[in-house]
Amino acid sequence: MTTQSPHARVVRQASEQGGWELVFGTPDARLREHVHDYCGYRESTPGPVRRRELPAPQVVLIIDFGPPLRIVDPRTGRPLGRHPVGFVAGLDDGYSITETAGSMNGMQVNFTPVGARRFFGMPLHHLARQVVGLESVLGAEGPLLTERLVEAPSWEARFALLDQLLLSRILTAPEASPVIIWTWQRLRASGGQVEIGELARELGFSQKHVIARCGQELGLTPKLLARLIRFDRVIQVLKSGAAESQARLALEQGYFDQAHLIRDFRQFTGGPPGEFLRRRLPALGGTRAD
DNA sequence: TATTGCGATTGTCGAAACTG
DNA sequence: CAGTTTCGACAATCGCAATA
Numbered sequence: 069m070t071t072q073s074p075h076a077r078v079v080r081q082a083s084e085q086g087g088w089e090l091v092f093g094t095p096d097a098r099l100r101e102h103v104h105d106y107c108g109y110r111e112s113t114p115g116p117v118r119r120r121e122l123p124a125p126q127v128v129l130i131i132d133f134g135p136p137l138r139i140v141d142p143r144t145g146r147p148l149g150r151h152p153v154g155f156v157a158g159l160d161d162g163y164s165i166t167e168t169a170g171s172m173n174g175m176q177v178n179f180t181p182v183g184a185r186r187f188f189g190m191p192l193h194h195l196a197r198q199v200v201g202l203e204s205v206l207g208a209e210g211p212l213l214t215e216r217l218v219e220a221p222s223w224e225a226r227f228a229l230l231d232q233l234l235l236s237r238i239l240t241a242p243e244a245s246p247v248i249i250w251t252w253q254r255l256r257a258s259g260g261q262v263e264i265g266e267l268a269r270e271l272g273f274s275q276k277h278v279i280a281r282c283g284q285e286l287g288l289t290p291k292l293l294a295r296l297i298r299f300d301r302v303i304q305v306l307k308s309g310a311a312e313s314q315a316r317l318a319l320e321q322g323y324f325d326q327a328h329l330i331r332d333f334r335q336f337t338g339g340p341p342g343e344f345l346r347r348r349l350p351a352l353g354g355t356r357a358d
Numbered sequence: 359t360a361t362t363g364c365g366a367t368t369g370t371c372g373a374a375a376c377t378g
Numbered sequence: 379c380a381g382t383t384t385c386g387a388c389a390a391t392c393g394c395a396a397t398a
Contacts, residue, residue, distance in 0.1 A: 263368075264368080264370095273382085273383090274383050274384075275369080276382085276383070276384085277383075279371080280370095280371090283370095289370070291370085291391080295391085313359090314359065314360095315359090324392060324393050325392095326360085327360080327362085327393090327394085327395095330359080330361080331391090332391095334360095340359075341359085341360095342360080
């Protein structure tokens with residue numbers, strides 16, 4: 069079931085296996101360069117669910133209404149930590165695994181790297197390849213934010229609250245440096261297909277300088293970010309079901325051939341594209357992790 | 359569709375040199 | 379002296395072919 073309103077799009081499903089509700093919110097237009105989207109979710113299942121979360125060119129803020137989502141180390145399968153009111157996941161070039169105890173309830177804000185840099189007010193190498201508790205990043209504001217969102221009467225009210233908070237924080241924070249803004253915009257606009265040397269020439273800085281600044285401010289080197297952007301497009305096409313063949317998709321998105329695409333795919337998801345499609349979960353993104 | 363091998367090309371990073 | 383560039387070694391990615 070899907071319903072529409074100016075600020076929220078709701079998708080719901082219920083069955084004997086439990087039910088879920090997913091609500092997408094559109095951020096205020098002034099946040100366009102900073103936030104991709106908002107999402108609210110509520111799910112209950114008969115047992116624990118593990119999801120494989122794929123890397124993407126975004127910084128994720130999770131606001132947990134409880135019970136808390138667990139983060140599992142993909143290499144060992146052991147729990148990495150729990151963050152009662154929520155957490156931030158910085159840019160990452162590897163997938164991660166989340167686990168629910170049978171239900172989850174909360175919200176997700178997907179920041180652009182530049183938006184996250186500005187919102188969190190710290191160089192993002194502090195957050196890269198890490199999951200950090202909300203209170204460590206936002207201080208006392210973290211738990212307070214979660215509390216206010218829980219108490220809001222509707223998803224729309226929650227989205228409005230997020231707008232308010234993000235606008236007040238972002239618009240009063242200093243802008244990211246021009247080098248970083250240009251790097252991000254150029255990488256994104258090209259679908260991750262500019263040479264880093266070319267990018268540096270356009271900026272009038274040495275390649276070394278651009279790499280260092282990008283790594284410092286956004287948390288990943290520009291090439292890695294470019295590959296992530298390219299890979300993310302592939303994922304979007306695969307999810308939409310619009311891909312004719314892998315070979316075609318690879319060429320369209322700037323890979324040399326199918327082998328090249330599959331290599332990237334293995335590195336970012338732990339398996340080939342076919343496996344991703346078979347394991348894909350209908351709701352809440354992610355794929356089954358077992 | 360998926361995997362592997364291998365040479366060529368590009369990206370990254372430390373050390374040294376430069377500039378204001 | 380801080381910030382930056384240049385140089386060069388090394389690592390990672392790409393390009394291409396072959397094969398299951």
